[in-house]
Amino acid sequence: MSFVFSEENLAKIEALKLRYPSPAALSLPCLWMAQYQDGHISLEAIEVIGELIGTPPMEIYRVATFYTMFHLEPIGKYHFQLCKTLSCALCGKAEVLEHLIQRLGIRPGESSDDGKFALSQVECLGSCGTAPVMQMNDLYYENLTPEKIDAILESLEGEHR
């Protein structure tokens, strides 16, 4: 169980080093790359990043645990992150959450047994004008309704077929 960055990522890291006064600045970009590569950030990846950017692994680990978007454990492939902050709460977040719980069969903070879905409630996504909103992996889904959730799930199933 060792971690190796892809050639493409290694090239990106080398290119980025030229953009910063110190390679230490690359901990967030490297953690992102590791997470996109593996779906989560393993301790091995943290060691490798430390080596690459000349930072003690403990410091990388501390960084990884500070930012809520980094996952140190594997998480469902489709990560539904529903915004729970005020504007979304005022505009019907509760109903959407109920529907998500029902459709996915998991509660916030959980991943489905087949590893396909994960559900989280997150703080303000900065999309208050189109509340309620959620982020699924890298994409925003705005002005959510239970019907929209159904459509999203259907399209995901289509992807799998």
Add this chain to the structure above:
Amino acid sequence: MRECRIVSQKFDIYQSHKLDIAKEHGAYSSLKDAFALSPHEIVEIIKLSGLRGKGGGGAPAGAKWALMPQDGAQTSYLAVNCDESEPGTFKDRQIISKDPHLLLEGIIITCYAIRSHSAYIYIRGEYSQFAKILQEAIDEAYGAGILGADVMGLGYGVDVTIHRGAGAYICGEKSAMLESLEGKRGHPRLKPKRPEPEWYFGNPTLVNNVETITTVPYIIKHGANGYRAYGTEQSPGTLLFAISGHINKPGVYEAEFGTPMMEYINRYGGGIRGGKKLKAVIPGGASTAVLTAAEAECAILDYEHMRTIGSALGTGGMIVMDEDTDMVEALKNLLEFYHHESCGQCTPCREGTGWSDTLLGRVLDGKGSNEDIDKILELAKTMDGQTICVFAPAVAIVIRAFIGKFRDEFEARVNR
């Protein structure tokens, strides 16, 4: 209320994020004017324009620029803050996705004015799809010789690098953002005792919000007075105000400072949803003191007026709440936010945000007492002015305004 489009000029143009479309509509046309001026002259124009930081603080931008060393002896940096995470605020994402080239134009001018050749745009991690649009714009600009070693043949080099956050509200605090940009946890730094620039790996650095930088090309083109044609004497120009919550037409609409709040709510926001009555407005992002409907009636959207009524203009992101809103739940929602987002560095904030959230939870569950409400207010006192950054003082403001103005609703929960 005048129509004004300083930052949002291209927002309604189809595919305005593409370089050729943007250029058709004037993108990068201020650069020749800018480079005809000396860096010092640009700083002076910005000072004269009265441009104020649009990230929430409203500090004069020119004065901040002037803190940057003028001799160019040391490498310096521009760090553009796009960590937009203040609840109720969603304006910067409009800029980076609808008119990224105007931002890049502003960055080039700002870099030149502060003698920097490198700019970073720190974008909150969640905004990945918007960061992608911005990256495409940057790539196009490099391809067209607008960014890189020689900006449009003007003999000045500027590199722009996007740096993605990864989920931490506190990284919107400028020193926390720089820590994060240095690859560390987003812990705000101890504040200097006298005015000085920010520091990035020990190098002098200017930190400005995306919208502030995006305003710069207009000022260069139209002069300080052109900008001052909008707004008020002390709050000149415009802001991308935003409106959300119980409102018919939520969104981001640019307006000049000095616009009456209700006019904005009714004209741009299309009034309260479902024809209901207004109960309260959080005027400028979650961290500004909530206003009652009566206060909102006479509120005017500029820095000075908002302060005189005991609140703040903040980011200009208004959250509208109608008559049916449960203010206890609304405060609980915000306290959960602050509890989740405290970096945990200073004791009063780390423990105070969590404890006030827990106590309000008691109240909400019907297990609270009047003492708990008073205790939350006392915690607000402990969090106010005792910490490294203004996160905890903001929580204190939020608590005081909600409980102070809607105490009967909190007490009703206790007596149930």
Add this chain to the structure above:
Amino acid sequence: MSQIEIVIDEKKYAAQEGLLLIDLLIREGLKVPYFCYHEALGADGNCRMCMVEIEGQKRPQIACDTNIKEGMIVRTKGQMIESVRRRILELELINHPVDCAICDQAGECKLQDFYMDYGLYDSKIDQAEKVHHKKHIDLGSNVMLDQERCVLCARCTRFTSDITKTHELGIVGRGDHARVTTMPGKKLDNPYAMNVVDLCPVGALTSKDFRFAQRVWFLTSTPSVCHGCAKGCNIFIDHNKEKYKDERIYRFRPRPNADVNGYFICDAGRLSYKELQENRQLEMLIDGMVSKEDEAVACYHKLVADGGKIVILADANLYTEELEAIQKYAHILGAQLCAPLESYRDESFGDDWLKSSQRAANAKGVEKLGIAQILSTDPVALLINFNHPDGSKIKAQKSIHLQTHQMEGKADLVLPLAPFSESSGTLVNEDGIEQFCPKAIWRNEPLMSAIEWIDLLQGGER
């Protein structure tokens, strides 16, 4: 930086301009509460306890982030500042288990101290509502961690990142979920690790070696110098005498000395108190048989009177005063005196900080007194060894050993010698700094030092 005058609590103080206010407060013995500040680690500003009032500032300021300026007027007392401290302290305790009764830090805990100074309120916090973390974590290197007692001052993590640069410890997580830990699967592992126990102002980090051994309020601290190597780190010997029993040492702690060890000691030196108490030589032995003092003294005189060449070996851990007495005595006896220093060299021990490869505490003292260091290989009639480890290398027909601990090899006469903790004297460390060590331990039946033995053997009274 120039010398300036500032006013603290209506009294004038002179100090260097720009000095940290907290350093001045500590130096002048003015009461100021703090968790995160430490002279060796600098300011971090996270605990917010060291609030003072500064005239002209609208809010209270932390003394650890305030540089003093001419004419500054500071107040460390008064209702306002005490109320601020009280309220912040209350927050420190919100998620703390308040388990003082079973906490080993009790008695030397800053939370307890400050509570007595500023707190004294009734807590209305329900245990069930507290944030819970892990307890009883064995970090390695004899250090135990209780995350719930931690106040997140970051002293321990700053120690491993800034001082040892080994980076084992870190604060992970965010907000009230922040906690101190090692990387999963990794241990705290460096030769100075146990200093984090002293640095910890509360009961979060405790020493596995010391915890539950003794309540600290029973302990007496005597200043001394570690005898683990030639560095001469300053220590406190913490000891206690229970009724009827012999006095015991429970721990060594570092004693700050900017010229020698700063604020720290190595773990090897810290734990060397154990060897000091084990395998002690307490009896007088003639041909391996326990004997009485008069018999032993008679035996000694007989062995010396038998004539022939005498060699005296002296331990380079003895105090300078003892070495001088031995030197004089050797002269009287016409004996050859040597104290080979090579015997103490241990290249695997030394580093570039506080650990010296020369492991004799008074090696420099030996050099200064001009005592020969060559180990004589010629056969001799009699060896008198004052605790030198290489006594068995001397080819002697007869031998007398004065020793603190039981040693390998046979001697015709063995006399028990008081170790450094049971006598007093001066050491010269490897940098030439002379340091005095008072007597710390008073045994029910005291052992004699080298000086006392020489007095007695020269016909003096015990």
